[in-house]
Amino acid sequence: MPQVMDKEVKQGVQQDEPIVKYENICKSFGDLEVLKGIDLDIMPGEKVALIGPSGSGKTTIIRMLMTLEEPTSGNIIVNGKNLWKMNKNDHLVRANDKHLRQIRGDIGMVFQHFNLFPHMTILENCTTALIHVKKMEKKEAEERSMKMLEKVGLGDKFDAYPSQLSGGQKQRVAMARALVMRPQVMLFDEVTSALDPELVGEVLEVIRDIAKDGEMAMILVTHEMDFAQEIADRVVFLDNGVIAEEGTPEEVLEKSNNERLQSFLHRFRNGNGV
Amino acid sequence: MIDISILDVFPVLLKGVSVTIQVLVLSAIFSYLIAFIAGFGRLSKNVLVRKFTGFYIEIFRGTSLIVQLFWFYYAIPMLFNVQVGSELMAGVLAISLNYGAYMSEIVRGSIIAVDKGQREAATALNMTRFQQMRLVILPQAVRMMLPEFGNYLIQILKATSLVSLIGMTDILYHGNMLRSTNIAMAPTIYLLILVFYFILALPLIFLTRKAEDISKKGVASS
Amino acid sequence: MNWKWDMFFDAFPFVVQGLWITIALTFASYLFALLFGFMWTFLKRIPNKPLNWLVTWVMEFIRSTPPLVQLFFIFYAWPMVPGIGMTLSPFTSAIVGIGIHYSTYISEVYRSGIESVGKGQWEASRALNFTRWQTWRKVILPQALPPTIPMLGNYLIIMFKEVPLASTIGVTGILHMANTYGAHHFRYLEALTIVAILFLVLSYPAAVLVRKLEEKMNRRFDKNEILKEDKGVVM
Numbered sequence: 001m002p003q004v005m006d007k008e009v010k011q012g013v014q015q016d017e018p019i020v021k022y023e024n025i026c027k028s029f030g031d032l033e034v035l036k037g038i039d040l041d042i043m044p045g046e047k048v049a050l051i052g053p054s055g056s057g058k059t060t061i062i063r064m065l066m067t068l069e070e071p072t073s074g075n076i077i078v079n080g081k082n083l084w085k086m087n088k089n090d091h092l093v094r095a096n097d098k099h100l101r102q103i104r105g106d107i108g109m110v111f112q113h114f115n116l117f118p119h120m121t122i123l124e125n126c127t128t129a130l131i132h133v134k135k136m137e138k139k140e141a142e143e144r145s146m147k148m149l150e151k152v153g154l155g156d157k158f159d160a161y162p163s164q165l166s167g168g169q170k171q172r173v174a175m176a177r178a179l180v181m182r183p184q185v186m187l188f189d190e191v192t193s194a195l196d197p198e199l200v201g202e203v204l205e206v207i208r209d210i211a212k213d214g215e216m217a218m219i220l221v222t223h224e225m226d227f228a229q230e231i232a233d234r235v236v237f238l239d240n241g242v243i244a245e246e247g248t249p250e251e252v253l254e255k256s257n258n259e260r261l262q263s264f265l266h267r268f269r270n271g272n273g274v
Numbered sequence: 275m276i277d278i279s280i281l282d283v284f285p286v287l288l289k290g291v292s293v294t295i296q297v298l299v300l301s302a303i304f305s306y307l308i309a310f311i312a313g314f315g316r317l318s319k320n321v322l323v324r325k326f327t328g329f330y331i332e333i334f335r336g337t338s339l340i341v342q343l344f345w346f347y348y349a350i351p352m353l354f355n356v357q358v359g360s361e362l363m364a365g366v367l368a369i370s371l372n373y374g375a376y377m378s379e380i381v382r383g384s385i386i387a388v389d390k391g392q393r394e395a396a397t398a399l400n401m402t403r404f405q406q407m408r409l410v411i412l413p414q415a416v417r418m419m420l421p422e423f424g425n426y427l428i429q430i431l432k433a434t435s436l437v438s439l440i441g442m443t444d445i446l447y448h449g450n451m452l453r454s455t456n457i458a459m460a461p462t463i464y465l466l467i468l469v470f471y472f473i474l475a476l477p478l479i480f481l482t483r484k485a486e487d488i489s490k491k492g493v494a495s496s
Numbered sequence: 497m498n499w500k501w502d503m504f505f506d507a508f509p510f511v512v513q514g515l516w517i518t519i520a521l522t523f524a525s526y527l528f529a530l531l532f533g534f535m536w537t538f539l540k541r542i543p544n545k546p547l548n549w550l551v552t553w554v555m556e557f558i559r560s561t562p563p564l565v566q567l568f569f570i571f572y573a574w575p576m577v578p579g580i581g582m583t584l585s586p587f588t589s590a591i592v593g594i595g596i597h598y599s600t601y602i603s604e605v606y607r608s609g610i611e612s613v614g615k616g617q618w619e620a621s622r623a624l625n626f627t628r629w630q631t632w633r634k635v636i637l638p639q640a641l642p643p644t645i646p647m648l649g650n651y652l653i654i655m656f657k658e659v660p661l662a663s664t665i666g667v668t669g670i671l672h673m674a675n676t677y678g679a680h681h682f683r684y685l686e687a688l689t690i691v692a693i694l695f696l697v698l699s700y701p702a703a704v705l706v707r708k709l710e711e712k713m714n715r716r717f718d719k720n721e722i723l724k725e726d727k728g729v730v731m
Contacts, residue, residue, distance in 0.1 A: 119413045337696055341688065
């Protein structure tokens with residue numbers, strides 16, 4: 001794979017270089033082939049929405065980028081560096097933990113089920129990685145975290161424990177926790193689908209806010225079509241493990257002739273999408 | 275004339291309390307230590323370590339504590355032709371290895387029981403494996419272990435009575451001595467011994483209940 | 497290393513003589529515990545506050561004091577109790593002593609089984625106008641008992657390993673035989689090792705069996721919480 005080696009040699013990232021590049025990614029769980037050759041580029045600051053029926057592999061795509069799942073074959077390039085493979089004596093070998101850690105520092109993730117640390121306060125949830133991973137002074141970490149908590153509208157809750165919060169509040173904390181790390185790419189894994197309907201709005205509001213700042217690339221796996229249309233620069237429709245349609249929200253959600261996509265959207269707009 | 279009463283039995287038994295507590299404290303410390311070592315051993319990535327710990331656990335859970343105690347006290351010195359074994363050492367070793375084996379299953383089970391999402395969130399925050407264990411998994415797993423750890427503390431207290439059989443001068447030993455000269459006092463003696471143990475167990479019972487309360491709070495329920 | 501195979505083979509038949517006593521005592525005290533445990537559960541269900549409190553603490557007392565001392569109490573002290581006391585053989589004393597101690601644990605198993613049957617079952621039985629006895633026999637017990645079987649199996653294994661305590665009051669099980677052999681030949685190593693091996697050989701397959709049963713029941717009844725309560729009580 002000479003082109004991969006080439007990329008590793010390049011120093012720095014130009015503005016027109018993708019920050020994340022999926023190259024022919026396949027993934028199987030046992031006999032089940034979930035992804036069958038995905039090619040996808042994400043540009044710095046770009047907002048990409050991944051949509052598709054459940055089981056189409058959209059969550060797997062972002063989980064592989066977060067190093068929670070290893071691809072069966074193919075390459076994921078982050079900032080010009082191969083994520084799951086590393087160079088050892090001029091050979092590409094399976095990445096070890098240290099290599100993964102060096103690269104995934106630029107990536108953050110928000111989960112469907114929040115995954116807040118229940119034994120820590122809201123503030124500690126935010127500061128713990130700053131202190132232990134980024135080796136930041138406690139005071140500085142707390143200042144940065146408090147600012148972020150205020151931004152998501154939970155400044156007054158810094159002392160509470162996750163169990164004392166509503167689902168929507170938990171998810172906003174989870175976003176603050178990921179944001180304080182200042183990732184270049186942020187992954188959202190169906191962040192509203194575990195929430196009661198009346199709590200979805202407050203979470204989308206925060207995402208909208210983050211998106212406006214513009215700096216950070218975002219990949220959203222979502223079932224909120226209207227929201228995807230509103231904030232995404234690009235919408236990617238996954239079906240049966242391949243990218244079946246891709247383009248601007250308008251192109252994909254309104255003008256596409258893809259039959260599978262049509263029926264998917266149709267089912268959704270009739271309110272029983274999942 | 276048999277004229278001993280509770281007031282005569284009491285001070286005799288009291289002489290054994292310090293030995294009982296000594297064995298209890300040492301055994302508890304080593305049991306917990308072994309439980310963690312073996313619990314992590316069972317979760318090791320190294321197959322050899324995993325198999326070896328599994329073997330140790332099955333051996334000690336598969337045999338009887340009293341047999342292990344006698345084996346450590348009578349058989350080991352003979353096997354290796356050395357007189358390493360003081361009574362205290364044999365007693366603490368047998369109890370700790372036995373309960374360490376049982377409690378290692380709790381350590382292992384609790385670590386596994388921590389929600390998978392916790393580890394994923396820690397990965398997403400770019401923590402090292404060691405940091406994930408120390409900052410995220412263990413604090414929650416330990417909360418889950420507490421009630422069972424409390425229960426086992428009471429088990430260990432009960433187990434300490436066995437050391438009287440290898441000649442350690444604990445509560446039961448002194449009681450047995452007194453009974454051998456005053457068989458008529460046996461009801462008073464043994465009832466009082468039971469009360470002694472119960473009084474020692476009371477703080478442990480309340481500790482366990484407290485542990486259950488703590489454990490109910492602060493564990494992930496995704 | 498100072499291991500002698502000839503001693504091992506010499507001691508083996510001698511020690512094994514005690515095996516039947518050990519096994520008989522295991523089952524006898526187990527049966528006793530099953531029945532006595534039933535009594536505790538029954539007493540605890542009587543809706544009377546003071547009685548409840550008393551039963552709870554008596555059980556707590558029995559459970560948190562050493563079975564060895566309880567054994568001594570029954571063997572040495574019971575005959576001396578004025579009025580109701582009587583002399584019991586070592587074997588009988590062991591049945592009662594070990595049986596009573598574990599009955600408090602067994603009772604908890606029963607309780608967890610009964611509590612695992614939902615409130616709706618009681619209400620449905622009432623709606624069908626069952627008598628109390630019919631409700632227990634037809635509705636509650638058929639649901640409460642099966643999930644407790646693995647736990648009860650566990651306690652059989654636990655009590656098996658507890659039975660050698662009885663050698664201290666002269667029940668001639670395998671541990672007692674090994675000690676006798678050891679005292680005769682001034683060598684405990686091989687004889688005690690035989691005892692350990694016998695326990696391992698008998699309890700390990702039983703434990704595997706119970707684990708299998710547990711998994712099967714878990715799948716069938718999907719009642720993880722009550723089965724997880726395995727306290728692993730030895731001693």
